[in-house]
Amino acid sequence: MADEQGFTPRSTDFSAWYNEVVLRAELADYSPVRGSMVIRPWGYGIWENMQRALDQMFKDTGHQNAYFPLLIPMSFLEREKEHVKGFAPEVAVVTHAGGKELEEPLVIRPTSETIIYAMFAKWVRSYRDLPLLINQWANVVRWEMRTRLFLRTAEFLWQEGHTAHVDEADAEAETIRMLGVYRTFMEGWMAMPPVLGRKSDSEKFAGALRTYACEAMMQDNKALQAGTSHNLGQNFARQFELKFQTAAGGEDFAWNTSWGVSTRLVGGLVMTHGDDGGVVVPPRLAPIQAVLVPIYRTDEERTLTVEKAHGLAGELKRAGVRVHVDDRDTLKPGAKYFEWERKGVPVRIEIGPRDVAKQSVMLVWRLELGGRPRKEPMLESVVVDSLPERLEQFQQALLDAAIARREANSYRGVTEYARLREIVEGAGGFVYAGWCGSPECEEKVKDDTKATIRCIPFEEFRSPEAPARCLVCGGEAKMEVIWARAY
């Protein structure tokens, strides 16, 4: 694997580019187990930073972490009718354990509503015990036929929030609040701006009353469902006897919500910011924000530059920057540059003997962004003070670029079905158009173009003028929706 070997350009084959980048940036690798991948340290480091940020946000909104069993009795899944319809076809089933056949088969959790609400029923007695706000970080298994690294794998890592409330209003507020947390995270940390909205009935979670989603646009103009939040109503509470004594002294079933994001986000990050040189990791999520590369020919120069690099790294660390000194003696500087560019480290700091003499360094940003030059010579004395701010500017510039790209590929007020087809079957994009609300019109677009209703956008994302007609049948539009092909 030569370091200088290029990737298939995105414009030639986005899908090939994605796989090459994920593998060669060492984010993940194929495993010998069908449909399961290995998350390598660089990919896992990004996921850890995602976890840390999200976990703090969950705690700040009053949630506590807990852990529930991996294995769920098949009969639990079967209690909620829509739920089992949605998940039964893709579960992995344990039939034998401890050398014996089990009396009842156990499924590996594809999601944990059933086991969690069974436990909530043990714990909740009164309205005083509500709301109950729980989150779980866990692995889940869904047996997918066609898998793709990070985006669709048989096993994936995720968090699943599960809550119980006294009434519909409180559950709905939680559902929307957590979707907002996801948005804050995606914009602020991933620099990936999602559109928020409600799912149509055909796209909602199996067993939910309403599903809301964050839909982000990738660089091939396809949508990625990046996070979902469900108001489950009393559907699960009824099946698992999750009842409570109301303040008025009566008895009622609790209202549940669940919400989740997964390691799929790592794939979304790659497809949002990556370029033909590899991954670009937004600074707030980068395991290494700045890599220092000493440049030398002689032993004397080596001592000089390596020492300087470690000194500067120590100062940057104290200033809160995640740094790494690449002082490997087995690689030339050029090979190191390619490696860290491929992995998407936001900035490289080159330190040569002449730089040391001038008490200066060369900053090389992963991308030219936001009108700044890519290469920036800087006095050492300035680096420590200014790098944290520069990293934040780089972060912001990534978000700005992603918003601009999303808007450039969003088509509002589309009223001709032919135009929808032209966009979706051409360069792709988000098509905003009217919908009469009928499943038939929704189905027709899917059959014709493989595009689906990504969401019924929240007011903030809607077009200034509400569409009058359904794009498909020409009937009265009940709402504006976004059509796009999706991952």
Next chain:
Amino acid sequence: MADEQGFTPRSTDFSAWYNEVVLRAELADYSPVRGSMVIRPWGYGIWENMQRALDQMFKDTGHQNAYFPLLIPMSFLEREKEHVKGFAPEVAVVTHAGGKELEEPLVIRPTSETIIYAMFAKWVRSYRDLPLLINQWANVVRWEMRTRLFLRTAEFLWQEGHTAHVDEADAEAETIRMLGVYRTFMEGWMAMPPVLGRKSDSEKFAGALRTYACEAMMQDNKALQAGTSHNLGQNFARQFELKFQTAAGGEDFAWNTSWGVSTRLVGGLVMTHGDDGGVVVPPRLAPIQAVLVPIYRTDEERTLTVEKAHGLAGELKRAGVRVHVDDRDTLKPGAKYFEWERKGVPVRIEIGPRDVAKQSVMLVWRLELGGRPRKEPMLESVVVDSLPERLEQFQQALLDAAIARREANSYRGVTEYARLREIVEGAGGFVYAGWCGSPECEEKVKDDTKATIRCIPFEEFRSPEAPARCLVCGGEAKMEVIWARAY
């Protein structure tokens, strides 16, 4: 569940006490899935603090986290002969997935040596790629017949370190280093002082060359194997073709190590420090280090004390103390005291109207320890400055007490077999004695008394005088060992 209801005293039935405490302190709960438990927020919060401390130590010693598949082909397990003998009887097997029978059954990982070294073989080419230092935080499943909350469950959470090295010396150094990390953690964070040593051949890990362990003494004087570190030799490398080009230009199999600790540690913590009032959590691991309880009768007093509590809590938080204000209006102070004592919060801060007037509070420590009184009135102005140090003193006093208890129940220089039986079948304890090294003598003690060789202690833990005779057969002692009953 009355708050004031006491636990079965430890002296009456240690095992009943343990289960009651774990359940009623809300560390964990039984689940409807056989052998699997639910880790509730209080228990999970302790585990999260354990993870945070350990993870930092792993990173400080050069390890990186990664994630490998949950499901492993049965054929992988079978490649290492000792390994499959040890684990095959207790695996859970997936035979069906996605609605079809699988061509080859998959087992849920009981441990991940096989899948991880299969991946290492893909990644390692040359001595320059070594050492490869990886850690994984994951769930594993071992189908146990007799389960106990935290101590032995079908599914548990753990970390498993897996490394590859150029030679035996480097692998052995890593094995010992990571055992040392566990010791530092157990002593410094858990206040649970383990004895360190090597396992006898009959007790070593299935597939290892040598196994080392941390053995801690619980309050019933039984041993808890709290962490293990294995030098795996080249056993797995040979089976998975984990080869590398040596510096000299030849080819060799890598040397592997693996090491792990699990949620079992939470059980160890309970059995080390708990008392008849519930759990005692060492401050460094406590999700809440200080709970503030406002005491009031009138609305006016409520406003006064609750406000004061939140103000003080804010200051303590800024001083780095993890605090919680229990301002629930539905419980009386006494009920709150019992709840937080049961859960083991190190210190409670009571704030009544008279305290507010005197600008003072009442500190009530979870235990009288280290010669300090349990109740301690303190001026508000002193609390913020002194509490972090007091918490550290409490932490140290817990460790001192645990060391003293371990030593008081350790019996050195035991030379009579009858004395071993008397101790082991009586109050229990660690019996230091000579062993000739024969499996027959080891087996006899186990059959007679249920005690096993916990370890061949490292020099630091050995008796000043080496035993001359095997305790069992009277033959020449090859080493000193520790006999005890264990969890």
